[in-house]
Amino acid sequence: MSDVRHPTLRAQAIWGERRAGGTDVMDRLHHGRIAAPIVDLRDVPGLDGVGPAPGGGLRVGSAVRLAELAADERVRAGWPALADAAGGLANPQIRNVATFGGSLLQRTRCAWFRSPDFRCYKAGGTGCPAAGVDHPWHAPLSTGPCVAPHPSTLALALLAFDAKVEIEPRGLIEVAALYGDGMAAGAEHTVTEEELLVAAILPPPRPGAVSGWFRVASRGRAEWPLVEVILHLAPGFARVAVGGMHSVPARVPELEAALLAGAPLDPVVATLAASAPHASTSTRTKFPQLARAVEIVVARLGGVPAALPAPSFAPPAVPAPATPAPRGRR
């Protein structure tokens, strides 16, 4: 844990929506979705920089710009899917302004939420005007009543790399605790207005690990995806984090098991589709897209890394005794 405190904010008890790069906050302000005050984080110390974490890991400050993250040689070498995703989402203008912390804590892009004329769970209301609507953007695997997919691509990278996040004053928490289980429809994450996201801590790279990112989107730039995946594979190890399908960033253990077993993915996604709580005609198309997206990343990575060889201390196989040839046939 770093010793970041924000004395100015705390002493003056200035709580409210934070502004980091402002690319999400200002959009919501213009849509009448934010009431003042907005607390600017630019002068808050301790949120900057990419640097080593204990044990060979990496600490990424919440104020690091996405373009900076994408270009960082340490990130590219040790956690390439994070660099690829940071350098591939949105567009260059946004990536030069938007911060890592803001990308993790941005609010949903659901059109009903962004419109001031609706008041859904996420806008402090008590219902979901999108419920039951057949819309291709909806998240068929959402567990709670909100069917908007979680918007953060980089949250998937944190899940795939088993990262932790540092919240001031709460401490170091798992990514799952940052986002919750999706049952609380009113929020995209668990950070309150009295807390700060300080940094993420990535564990050291695993031996033989590879990682990659792929998305199915209607255009290559400036668009949230229908489905996206981040894979992190190592011998005997698989993480498959999936976007566009859940209301919180989520891994899909069924796909991880299939990759490790070398099993086909279509039956796996068919089973997921059959039990998806919010599957509709449109969102059912996301399941085959998900299978193809995973296959594409695996192919680009050169396949699933082979399992580690058996330990060298295993007893050598004893050759079977030679069977004597039957008499009379020599």
Ligand SMILES: Cc1cc2nc3c(=O)[nH]c(=O)nc-3n(C[C@H](O)[C@H](O)[C@H](O)COP(=O)(O)OP(=O)(O)OC[C@H]3O[C@@H](n4cnc5c(N)ncnc54)[C@H](O)[C@@H]3O)c2cc1C
């Ligand atoms: C055209 C377009 C396409 C996009 N496509 C994608 C995409 O595919 N995937 C994706 O993930 N994103 C996408 N984005 C969203 C973009 O990544 C976010 O708008 C951006 O990352 C937010 O960062 P920011 O620094 O501007 O956050 P801000 O707008 O400043 O803040 C966002 C939220 O985070 C909170 N916050 C920020 N920093 C902290 C902190 N340190 N502690 C506590 N709270 C904090 C704020 O209170 C606010 O609620 C897209 C955006 C655009 C415009």
Ligand code: SF4
């Ligand atoms: S899907 Fe979620 S964000 Fe969209 S209107 Fe419903 S509750 Fe609001």
